[in-house]
Amino acid sequence: xxxxxxxxxxxxxxxxxxxxxxxxxxxxxxxxxxxxxxxxxxxxxxxxxxxxxxxxxxxxxxxxxxxxxxxxxxxxxxxxxxxxxxxxxxxxxxxxxxxxxxxxxxxxxxxxxxxxxxxxxxxxxxxxxxxxxxxxxxxxxxxxxxxxxxxxxxxxxxxxxxxxxxxxxxxxxxxxxxxxxxxxxxxxxxxxxxxxxxxxxxxxxxxxxxxxxxxxxxxxxxxxxxxxxxxxxxxxxxxxxxxxxxxxxxxxxxxxxxxxxxxxxxxxxxxxxxxxxxxxxxxxxxxxxxxxxxxxxxxxxxxxxxxxxxxxxxxxxxxxxxxxxxxxxxxxxxxxxxxxxxxxxxxxxxxxxxxxxxxxxxxxxxxxxxxxxxxxxxxxxxxxxxxxxxxxxxxxxxxxxxxxxxxxxxxxxxxxxxxxxxxxxxxxxxxxxxxxxxxxxxxxxxxxxxxxxxxxxxxxxxxxxxxxxxxxxxxxxxxxxxxxxxxxxxxxxxxxxxxxxxxxxxxxxxxxxxxxxxxxxxxxxxxxxxxxxxxxxxxxxxxxxxxxxxxxxxxxxxxxxxxxxxxxxxxxxxxxxxxxxxxxxxxxxxxxxxxxxxxxxxxxxxxxxxxxxxxxxxxxxxxxxxxxxxxxxxxxxxxxxxxxxxxxxxx
Amino acid sequence: xxxxxxxxxxxxxxxxxxxxxxxxxxxxxxxxxxxxxxxxxxxxxxxxxxxxxxxxxxxxxxxxxxxxxxxxxxxxxxxxxxxxxxxxxxxxxxxxxxxxxxxxxxxxxxxxxxxxxxxxxxxxxxxxxxxxxxxxxxxxxxxxxxxxxxxxxxxxxxxxxxxxxxxxxxxxxxxxxxxxxxxxxxxxxxxxxxxxxxxxxxxxxxxxxxxxxxxxxxxxxxxxxxxxxxxxxxxxxxxxxxxxxxxxxxxxxxxxxxxxxxxxxxxxxxxxxxxxxxxxxxxxxxxx
Numbered sequence: 001x002x003x004x005x006x007x008x009x010x011x012x013x014x015x016x017x018x019x020x021x022x023x024x025x026x027x028x029x030x031x032x033x034x035x036x037x038x039x040x041x042x043x044x045x046x047x048x049x050x051x052x053x054x055x056x057x058x059x060x061x062x063x064x065x066x067x068x069x070x071x072x073x074x075x076x077x078x079x080x081x082x083x084x085x086x087x088x089x090x091x092x093x094x095x096x097x098x099x100x101x102x103x104x105x106x107x108x109x110x111x112x113x114x115x116x117x118x119x120x121x122x123x124x125x126x127x128x129x130x131x132x133x134x135x136x137x138x139x140x141x142x143x144x145x146x147x148x149x150x151x152x153x154x155x156x157x158x159x160x161x162x163x164x165x166x167x168x169x170x171x172x173x174x175x176x177x178x179x180x181x182x183x184x185x186x187x188x189x190x191x192x193x194x195x196x197x198x199x200x201x202x203x204x205x206x207x208x209x210x211x212x213x214x215x216x217x218x219x220x221x222x223x224x225x226x227x228x229x230x231x232x233x234x235x236x237x238x239x240x241x242x243x244x245x246x247x248x249x250x251x252x253x254x255x256x257x258x259x260x261x262x263x264x265x266x267x268x269x270x271x272x273x274x275x276x277x278x279x280x281x282x283x284x285x286x287x288x289x290x291x292x293x294x295x296x297x298x299x300x301x302x303x304x305x306x307x308x309x310x311x312x313x314x315x316x317x318x319x320x321x322x323x324x325x326x327x328x329x330x331x332x333x334x335x336x337x338x339x340x341x342x343x344x345x346x347x348x349x350x351x352x353x354x355x356x357x358x359x360x361x362x363x364x365x366x367x368x369x370x371x372x373x374x375x376x377x378x379x380x381x382x383x384x385x386x387x388x389x390x391x392x393x394x395x396x397x398x399x400x401x402x403x404x405x406x407x408x409x410x411x412x413x414x415x416x417x418x419x420x421x422x423x424x425x426x427x428x429x430x431x432x433x434x435x436x437x438x439x440x441x442x443x444x445x446x447x448x449x450x451x452x453x454x455x456x457x458x459x460x461x462x463x464x465x466x467x468x469x470x471x472x473x474x475x476x477x478x479x480x481x482x483x484x485x486x487x488x489x490x491x492x493x494x495x496x497x498x499x500x501x502x503x504x505x506x507x508x509x510x511x512x513x514x515x516x517x518x519x520x521x522x523x524x525x526x527x528x529x530x531x532x533x534x535x536x537x538x539x540x541x542x543x544x545x546x547x548x549x550x551x552x553x554x555x556x557x558x559x560x561x562x563x564x565x566x567x568x569x570x571x572x573x574x575x576x577x578x579x580x581x582x583x584x585x586x587x588x589x590x591x592x593x594x595x596x597x598x599x600x601x602x603x604x605x606x607x608x609x610x611x612x613x614x615x616x617x618x619x620x621x622x623x624x625x626x627x628x629x630x631x632x633x634x635x636x637x638x639x640x641x642x643x644x645x646x647x648x649x650x651x
Numbered sequence: 652x653x654x655x656x657x658x659x660x661x662x663x664x665x666x667x668x669x670x671x672x673x674x675x676x677x678x679x680x681x682x683x684x685x686x687x688x689x690x691x692x693x694x695x696x697x698x699x700x701x702x703x704x705x706x707x708x709x710x711x712x713x714x715x716x717x718x719x720x721x722x723x724x725x726x727x728x729x730x731x732x733x734x735x736x737x738x739x740x741x742x743x744x745x746x747x748x749x750x751x752x753x754x755x756x757x758x759x760x761x762x763x764x765x766x767x768x769x770x771x772x773x774x775x776x777x778x779x780x781x782x783x784x785x786x787x788x789x790x791x792x793x794x795x796x797x798x799x800x801x802x803x804x805x806x807x808x809x810x811x812x813x814x815x816x817x818x819x820x821x822x823x824x825x826x827x828x829x830x831x832x833x834x835x836x837x838x839x840x841x842x843x844x845x846x847x848x849x850x851x852x853x854x855x856x857x858x859x860x861x862x863x864x865x866x867x868x869x870x871x872x873x874x875x876x877x878x879x880x881x882x883x884x885x886x887x888x889x890x891x892x893x894x895x896x897x898x899x900x901x902x903x904x905x906x907x908x909x910x911x912x913x914x915x916x917x918x919x920x921x922x923x924x925x926x927x928x929x930x931x932x933x934x935x936x937x938x939x
Contacts, residue, residue: 336820401711617717618701618718633907646683650743
């Protein structure tokens with residue numbers, strides 16, 4: 001009997017540890033204190049960082065991101081790359097932002113401040129101070145932890161790229177010295193670039209934020225304490241495990257809404273916290289519904305949302321540069337006073353930014369090096385969610401008779417663009433910010449939609465769930481995604497990803513020719529099929545008797561793009577017969593020839609519209625005769641519009 | 652004569668000249684007809700043989716529009732825009748001629764000339780003067796632009812850090828309305844200047860323009876009321892057109908043609924209104 005006590009205790013401990021086990025392996029945990037000075041736009045901070053050397057090598061130096069230094073002057077790498085503007089905002093005019101490390105030392109140990117130096121691992125720009133290095137007095141052995149204390153001051157820029165202030169609104173992101181990721185025997189700690197986001201290790205955050213009492217404060221994680229101070233300020237304590245960043249916001253004009261979100265299958269219970277600027281309070285329900293939709297879609301499609309809170313921040317008017325950004329358990333959305341219900345920008349941003357909680361927050365993708373793993377997968381998810389909740393053909397815009405779905409919206413940016421970069425590239429190496437955005441967002445999203453149509457929805461659903469399950473709270477690379485895709489589908493997908501991920505080329509198949517020429521009655525062979533090249537032996541199976549009109553039908557299909565995809569072609573004859581052909585798509589063209597009593601009416605390549613990435617849908621099909629009424633109607637409509645315009649300008 | 656009587660008189664004068672309305676419509680039709688041919692070729696070439704457009708006669712399909720907009724890397728649409736811009740400039744030149752014709756016809760009542768002779772003679776007679784007037788009017792446009800920039804700057808400065816988006820939104824609407832007001836004001840002044848030139852057969856174009864400015868500033872209530880009253884007539888005809896146009900589905904060749912004819916009636920009504928404006932404003936200034 002007595003011997004059973006330790007056994008039960010062991011079982012209890014095992015179950016308890018399973019129940020309360022952290023979801024991630026904590027590598028970088030922070031204890032932060034922040035005090036907002038709204039007049040000086042500064043945050044006075046202190047940081048206690050506990051960092052675990054999770055590698056097999058001793059570490060003799062520590063590298064930190066000092067992201068706010070990107071806004072320190074006009075010669076930083078960020079400013080040079082962005083030419084001083086980001087998200088429609090201009091930098092400068094005494095609104096620079098920076099972070100000053102006043103002291104850094106090992107807890108109860110050496111002062112590391114004298115060894116502080118700035119590195120520029122990406123471009124060698126000596127004016128860039130976004131990466132800081134300190135030397136350790138002795139190498140930290142593998143598996144050992146180090147505790148570092150840092151005193152710092154962050155000066156916020158006028159809202160510029162994600163962070164900053166606008167009037168009384170403060171979005172405090174990338175605000176503290178943040179350790180890089182020690183990976184594969186080296187520090188992965190890139191400079192802050194105009195076209196890149198972030199990468200960090202998981203850990204536990206305990207943060208105390210002090211701000212004047214009039215401010216409404218929101219932050220990553222769960223609020224575990226709140227105290228009034230004698231100096232007219234309030235201190236808010238937030239705690240969160242299993243996250244790799246911490247952001248907060250403060251504004252006296254926020255109206256706070258709270259709602260408990262519950263989902264039965266899978267089991268989710270979380271508190272939705274909406275911090276909506278008073279200008280936009282009328283749109284609170286749109287935000288709330290979109291967030292509910294996001295929680296439901298992502299939980300059901302990929303895995304249950306595991307955190308106790310999710311905070312939506314609606315930036316103040318004039319602060320949209322801080323909008324549309326994700327942080328763990330907190331994201332910024334964006335809207336304006338006049339936003340018709342059918343213009344679903346707030347819904348799209350809400351769902352998209354919430355979704356980052358999965359593909360950047362939980363799946364710790366490296367946005368510096370392989371941004372598509374977050375942005376692309378999330379764009380794919382967003383398209384699916386928007387189509388589900390708002391209608392496939394109108395999910396983006398359904399206003400004044402104009403309907404645009406998410407797929408068409410994303411295709412517009414991809415198919416009309418230049419082709420300079422592939423999807424997979426380091427974020428700052430794209431030819432422009434536009435090229436970065438269209439590749440890692442839209443093109444990557446459409447790539448996954450194409451893959452879904454290729455593999456089938458059910459297989460794709462398993463693939464995404466498996467990828468999420470295998471890589472949550474870890475750091476995957478593209479090859480990991482490909483491996484999961486091949487394992488789940490049971491197919492070799494190298495040909496697919498090697499083209500779409502690594503090549504800037506395009507996919508464009510077309511029906512390039514369609515002809516039906518009458519041949520003399522009784523001549524030739526009827527109801528036979530030949531393919532050129534290579535010519536096939538005619539099937540002499542059926543020779544109709546009597547005198548019939550006969551046609552030589554030629555259907556030519558072509559590959560205009562560089563990417564090679566196997567294709568199906570649907571050919572329709574005027575007697576109603578439908579014929580399906582297959583083509584490996586490797587040659588530049590192939591031709592199908594039929595000599596039949598029926599005339600070809602139309603031909604369509606990719607009739608199931610699997611090739612969402614196809615650069616030109618219009619040439620995917622061809623009819624024998626010009627669709628004159630449709631073209632005339634369009635031309636007359638356009639002419640009437642021009643007539644109205646002419647009469648207006650000359651009035 | 653009060654404003655309403657002048658407006659009514661203008662409308663009567665315009666209604667009594669169906670040939671002129673048809674002629675104005677014909678000029679518009681001819682210039683815009685070129686764009687029809689260009690668009691037909693471009694649209695037909697880009698998507699016309701695609702099965703994608705088979706439903707287009709039934710309902711507009713954004714996918715087709717997207718394909719068209721991006722056809723040839725956007726080159727097709729760029730070409731169309733360039734041609735459209737060229738035609739717009741051409742039409743502005745044509746409209747200078749048309750104003751001469753309209754005013755000559757309104758001023759020279761009877762006289763034994765046939766309508767066409769009068770109209771084209773007027774167009775030619777006043778072309779040089781009206782063209783110079785357009786050039787002098789650049790000064791007015793510049794002044795209006797300056798006023799707008801000034802007011803816009805004052806508003807922007809005072810509300811630069813406003814967190815009250817409602818106010819900012821309302822101010823934006825007010826700024827747009829103010830810009831439109833300035834545009835219409837200059838257009839109205841130009842109308843009076845042309846009437847003065849044609850009514851007096853004056854060659855002093857700049858003087859006529861300044862006199863028109865003085866007249867409008869002297870009688871702002873009357874001139875603006877007349878201008879906006881006739882503007883309301885224009886809006887009413889537009890609304891009637893929209894209601895009729897949306898009353899039936901334009902899916903068959905017959906209904907497509909009916910819809911097109913309806914659009915032409917509306918365009919003709921714009922010409923009718925243009926004549927009414929000249930006649931009514933000529934009446935106010937006492938020259939027609």
